[in-house]
Amino acid sequence: MPPLTARYWILNSPLLRSMFMSITAAILSIGTELTSGLTVDTNSAHISTRLAELGIVTLRHVTVGDHVDDIAAAIAAESVGADVLVISGGLGPTEDDLTRQALAGVLGVELVLDEKVLEELTLFFERRGWSMNPTNRVQALRPAGTETLANPVGTAPGIYARVGKAEVFVVPGVPSEMRTLIDLHVLPRLAGKAGSACLVFRTVHTFGAGESAVGAEIRDLMHRSANPLVGTTVADGVVSIRVRAAAVAKDQAEKLADQRVEEIRRRLGKLVYGVDEETLPAVLGQLLRQRAATLSIAESCTGGWLGKLLTEPSGASDYFLGGLICYDNRVKRDFADVDEAMIAAHGAVSEQVAGAMAQNTRRRFGTTYALSITGIAGPTGGSGDKPVGLVYTALDGPTGLRLQRNQLPGPRDRVRLRSALMAMNMLRLELEDSTRK
Amino acid sequence: MPPLTARYWILNSPLLRSMFMSITAAILSIGTELTSGLTVDTNSAHISTRLAELGIVTLRHVTVGDHVDDIAAAIAAESVGADVLVISGGLGPTEDDLTRQALAGVLGVELVLDEKVLEELTLFFERRGWSMNPTNRVQALRPAGTETLANPVGTAPGIYARVGKAEVFVVPGVPSEMRTLIDLHVLPRLAGKAGSACLVFRTVHTFGAGESAVGAEIRDLMHRSANPLVGTTVADGVVSIRVRAAAVAKDQAEKLADQRVEEIRRRLGKLVYGVDEETLPAVLGQLLRQRAATLSIAESCTGGWLGKLLTEPSGASDYFLGGLICYDNRVKRDFADVDEAMIAAHGAVSEQVAGAMAQNTRRRFGTTYALSITGIAGPTGGSGDKPVGLVYTALDGPTGLRLQRNQLPGPRDRVRLRSALMAMNMLRLELEDSTRK
Incomplete structure (x- = not known):
C-alpha cells in the first residue's frame, strides 16, 4: 500500500468524515446485462450528478450481476464505506430480480407483503384494463422494517432502509423510473443532511464549431485546479462546456458558476444556444x-x-x-x-x-x-x-x-x-x- | 446475509473456482469524471464483452475517482475476488493520473523509468513535429517488476502485473486506446488460459407484452443455475430475453444458445420480432x-x-x-x-x-x-x-x-x-x- 493519506483516514472514519467532509455516497447497479457488457450502465452517472447537486460526493460505482450473494456482499461492503448507498435494478417481477432478497439477507430479516403496495399494483393494472400477472405480487414485498418508496410511473416501488450507519435507497433499474424515484424520494430525503461543501454544476451548450475550436477560446479557464472547474465534452455534434463551482454555501457556488457561464457566453457569442436543460x-x-x-x-x-x-x-x-x-x-x-x-x-x-x-x-x-x-x-x-x-x-x-x-x-x-x-x-x-x- | 449458495463458496475459493467455473474477471475504471457522473463509463461494458468471447465471466465493475488510496484499495480488493483484473484510466501525464502510483503501492515497490518507453514517447512526439512536454515523462514510469504493454496509438503504455494470484492489466481510459490495447495485449495473453468454458450470447426481442407476462411464459427456463442462462430486460417498451450459453467449444455453445432461442420463439410466438441486432x-x-x-x-x-x-x-x-x-x-x-x-x-x-x-x-x-x-x-x-x-x-x-x-x-x-x-x-x-x- 502507498503511504496512507489524511483523506484515507478521514474517509474510513465516520467521525472524521462527519467533521471534515461532505456526505459521501456509493452507487450500486444490479444486472447481469451490465456485468456481461450487453448494456452500458447510465444510471450511476445520472445518480452521481443528482447527488452532487446536494454536495454529496460519490466515491464508488459498483456493478454486480443477478446473483443474490454477490448483491448481498456488495450491499454489505458499500454501506460501510459511504454515508449513502443508492442501488438501482433487480426490483422487477421475474426470477432474476433479487435485490429485495439480498437486502433482506443483509438485514437478517424476512420479506413481508406491503398490502398498500399490492392494492396500488392491482389498481395500476386495472386502470389500464390489463390483468395482473401473479408474479407481479413479488413487487409488493419488502424486507421487514424497511420503507416503501412509491413509484407513480411503474410497477416496482423503491425501498428505503438503514444498513449500519448508511442510508440505503433501492430504485428500479428502468432509467425513467429510476429518475422519477430519485427526484421524488432520494433527493428530498437527503436534501437537509448534506454537509459543508456545496457543488453547483452548469453546462453551456454550443453548436457550430468543433471541440478544439471551442476549447481554444476558453483555454485559460480550464486549469485543473481552477474553481470553477471548466471542461468540454462532445455529444451528437453539440459541444458542451461543463462548469463545476464549489463553495461553502449554495448561493455562493451558484454565483461563482453563473459568473463563469457569463464569461463563457461572452467569449463564444452566437455559438452558445443554451445552458443546462435548454435544448x-x-x-x-x-x-x-x-x-x-x-x-x-x-x-x-x-x-x-x-x-x-x-x-x-x-x-x-x-x-x-x-x-x-x-x-x-x-x-x-x-x-x-x-x-x-x-x-x-x-x-x-x-x-x-x-x-x-x-x-x-x-x-x-x-x-x-x-x-x-x-x-x-x-x-x-x-x-x-x-x-x-x-x-x-x-x-x-x-x-x-x-x-x-x-x-x-x-x-x-x-x-x-x-x-x-x-x-x-x-x-x-x-x-x-x-x-x- | 442470506443462506450462502454453492456458487458463493465456489467463487470465493480459488481451488473450487478452478474446478467448477470458467475464469472470472473484475473491471476497474478510474476517473473522477466517472464517479461524479459527468461521463458515462462505456469502457467496462466493452471489456466485459470482449472477455466473454474467451469464456471469461465478469463478476463486478467498480469505478473510483482520481485518489491514490481509493485506487489502491480497489486494486487490492478486486484482485482477491477474481482471476483477472482489467483497469482502465489514470495513465495520462497529468497530476490526476495516479494508477501507476496506486499499483506500485499495492505491490510495495517503487516506480522505475522504462528507458525504451521513454525513447518511444520521444519519437512519438518527434514524428508529429511536437515538442514533448516534460510531464509526459511520467508515462514512461511503471512499478518495478511489472511489464510494459506497448501502445501504438497513444502516449500512455499499458502495464501488466500479478497481484496475488490475479493477472492485472492496466490500459488507458481513452476508449480508442483502451480498445487497441485490449485487442493487442489483453485478449492474446488470456486466450490460452481461459480454459474450458466458452460463452455465447443471444438476445430475443419482443413487443406487445409486459416483462412479467413474457417472464411467465418462460419461467422454467430462467433458473439461476440453468445453462443456457435466461433473463429478461426492458428498454423503450421492448422486452428482451437474454440467453447465455456456456460450453467447452464455441460451436457447442452456439448450438445450445440457438436451441434455447428456438424454444423461446416457440413459446412466445408472434410477440418475438427479432434476435440480436434485428430491430x-x-x-x-x-x-x-x-x-x-x-x-x-x-x-x-x-x-x-x-x-x-x-x-x-x-x-x-x-x-x-x-x-x-x-x-x-x-x-x-x-x-x-x-x-x-x-x-x-x-x-x-x-x-x-x-x-x-x-x-x-x-x-x-x-x-x-x-x-x-x-x-x-x-x-x-x-x-x-x-x-x-x-x-x-x-x-x-x-x-x-x-x-x-x-x-x-x-x-x-x-x-x-x-x-x-x-x-x-x-x-x-x-x-x-x-x-x-
Whole structure:
C-alpha cells in the first residue's frame, strides 16, 4: 500500500468524515446485462450528478450481476464505506430480480407483503384494463422494517432502509423510473443532511464549431485546479462546456458558476444556444413563440427526425404546424411541388431541390418559416461528386431563402442527426439576428 | 446475509473456482469524471464483452475517482475476488493520473523509468513535429517488476502485473486506446488460459407484452443455475430475453444458445420480432421488401418519430415513400383530407380521425399500406374522457382498415416512442399473418 493519506483516514472514519467532509455516497447497479457488457450502465452517472447537486460526493460505482450473494456482499461492503448507498435494478417481477432478497439477507430479516403496495399494483393494472400477472405480487414485498418508496410511473416501488450507519435507497433499474424515484424520494430525503461543501454544476451548450475550436477560446479557464472547474465534452455534434463551482454555501457556488457561464457566453457569442436543460428545439421554440412565428418542414434523408426533435418540447403546437417527409422523389414532386425536370437536371440532393422544398412548403403550409433537408445519409447512395454525408439544408422566410451545403462525417445516424440539428441551428441564428436588429 | 449458495463458496475459493467455473474477471475504471457522473463509463461494458468471447465471466465493475488510496484499495480488493483484473484510466501525464502510483503501492515497490518507453514517447512526439512536454515523462514510469504493454496509438503504455494470484492489466481510459490495447495485449495473453468454458450470447426481442407476462411464459427456463442462462430486460417498451450459453467449444455453445432461442420463439410466438441486432424497423422493412409492398404514414403526436425509425435501415427507400407530419389540425385537413366536421364531432384524437388519416394518406401516396398516429403525448392537453397517454394508431391496407386504442403510461417521450413502435408492430403482425396464409 502507498503511504496512507489524511483523506484515507478521514474517509474510513465516520467521525472524521462527519467533521471534515461532505456526505459521501456509493452507487450500486444490479444486472447481469451490465456485468456481461450487453448494456452500458447510465444510471450511476445520472445518480452521481443528482447527488452532487446536494454536495454529496460519490466515491464508488459498483456493478454486480443477478446473483443474490454477490448483491448481498456488495450491499454489505458499500454501506460501510459511504454515508449513502443508492442501488438501482433487480426490483422487477421475474426470477432474476433479487435485490429485495439480498437486502433482506443483509438485514437478517424476512420479506413481508406491503398490502398498500399490492392494492396500488392491482389498481395500476386495472386502470389500464390489463390483468395482473401473479408474479407481479413479488413487487409488493419488502424486507421487514424497511420503507416503501412509491413509484407513480411503474410497477416496482423503491425501498428505503438503514444498513449500519448508511442510508440505503433501492430504485428500479428502468432509467425513467429510476429518475422519477430519485427526484421524488432520494433527493428530498437527503436534501437537509448534506454537509459543508456545496457543488453547483452548469453546462453551456454550443453548436457550430468543433471541440478544439471551442476549447481554444476558453483555454485559460480550464486549469485543473481552477474553481470553477471548466471542461468540454462532445455529444451528437453539440459541444458542451461543463462548469463545476464549489463553495461553502449554495448561493455562493451558484454565483461563482453563473459568473463563469457569463464569461463563457461572452467569449463564444452566437455559438452558445443554451445552458443546462435548454435544448436546441426548446430554445428555437421559445424564439418562434416570442415572435408569434410559425414553422413547417420538408425532410428527405432525415425521414422525420427534424420533426421529432421540433416536437420534443411540450406546447410545440404553438408554432410548429407540421411537414412533409419527402423520402421518395414522387413525394417531393406531388407534395412539395418540386419540378421533375429540376430533379433530373440537378439531382434530388442539390441546392436547387433543397431551396424548392423550403419555398414550396412554406407557401403550401402558410407558415412564417420553412426548413428543408435533402442529403445522402449513407452508407450507400454516394457518388464521386455527391459523396455520402453531403447534405443541403434550406431556410425560407420573410427575408428570403438561405441555403447551406454541408459535408458531414460519420455513420448514417450521425449524418441524419447532425443534419436535423444544422437545420434547426440555421433558424435559431436567423431568429436571434432578427431579434437583435 | 442470506443462506450462502454453492456458487458463493465456489467463487470465493480459488481451488473450487478452478474446478467448477470458467475464469472470472473484475473491471476497474478510474476517473473522477466517472464517479461524479459527468461521463458515462462505456469502457467496462466493452471489456466485459470482449472477455466473454474467451469464456471469461465478469463478476463486478467498480469505478473510483482520481485518489491514490481509493485506487489502491480497489486494486487490492478486486484482485482477491477474481482471476483477472482489467483497469482502465489514470495513465495520462497529468497530476490526476495516479494508477501507476496506486499499483506500485499495492505491490510495495517503487516506480522505475522504462528507458525504451521513454525513447518511444520521444519519437512519438518527434514524428508529429511536437515538442514533448516534460510531464509526459511520467508515462514512461511503471512499478518495478511489472511489464510494459506497448501502445501504438497513444502516449500512455499499458502495464501488466500479478497481484496475488490475479493477472492485472492496466490500459488507458481513452476508449480508442483502451480498445487497441485490449485487442493487442489483453485478449492474446488470456486466450490460452481461459480454459474450458466458452460463452455465447443471444438476445430475443419482443413487443406487445409486459416483462412479467413474457417472464411467465418462460419461467422454467430462467433458473439461476440453468445453462443456457435466461433473463429478461426492458428498454423503450421492448422486452428482451437474454440467453447465455456456456460450453467447452464455441460451436457447442452456439448450438445450445440457438436451441434455447428456438424454444423461446416457440413459446412466445408472434410477440418475438427479432434476435440480436434485428430491430423492429429492420424486420418490418424486410417484410415489406419481400412482398414488394410500399408504405406511407401520417403522424400527429409523434411529430416525425415514426418516420425517423422507419428510415433507420439503409435502403428504406425500397418500401418507404414518405409521409405527413400533421401536427396541427389544419395540416390534417389540408394534406390528409380529414373533414373539419369529423374533427369537430369526435376530436383530433379519435378513432375516426386516425382511420381517415390512414385511409386518405394511403390513397394520396398510392402505397400498399399506410400507418397513422394521433394521440395526447402530454404532459398537458389531457381531459377527463381523453387523458394524457391516449393514442390511436391505424393501419390501412389491401384487406381494409385496422384501428387500435392505446392508453400509454409515462412521460411525453415515452408515450411518443411507444406509439411509433405500436404502429410499426401493427404492420409487422399484419404482414406476418398475411405471409402465413
